[in-house]
Amino acid sequence: MPQIFDPVPGNAEDDKIVCCYVNATSKIQIARITNLPNWYFERVVFPGQHLIFEALHTAQLEIHSGMMASSILSDIIPCVQLQVEEDASPVLPSWIPKRAINLSA
Numbered sequence: 001m002p003q004i005f006d007p008v009p010g011n012a013e014d015d016k017i018v019c020c021y022v023n024a025t026s027k028i029q030i031a032r033i034t035n036l037p038n039w040y041f042e043r044v045v046f047p048g049q050h051l052i053f054e055a056l057h058t059a060q061l062e063i064h065s066g067m068m069a070s071s072i073l074s075d076i077i078p079c080v081q082l083q084v085e086e087d088a089s090p091v092l093p094s095w096i097p098k099r100a101i102n103l104s105a
Helices: none
Strands: 016-022 029-033 041-045 050-056 060-065 072-078
Antiparallel strands (some): 016 050
16 A cells, blocks of 8 residues: 555565554544654544554554644554554455456447
8 A cells, every 4th residue: 555645664565564543533633653763644534534554563653632722642552453454355246247248249
């Protein structure tokens, strides 16, 4: 999964994991990773939104929430707990045809 903005530091693909965080609250949250040198990751996560991102195994996701002019550090989650499996061969839904349809016949 390429990230156009804020690519994960380093070249080792083995160290990168794909993560998913879900904002299960009714408030806007800020998700940050600040514990990796030479990299800063910050995203706004709206209520009910799924945030999919790449990170290193050692990364920690900080969740900040609050009102207009204030922010409270609500949680710190190790990114390995948010890791999702990348499915190399996705299962197609039953409504997708199994073979190509010849429309010219």
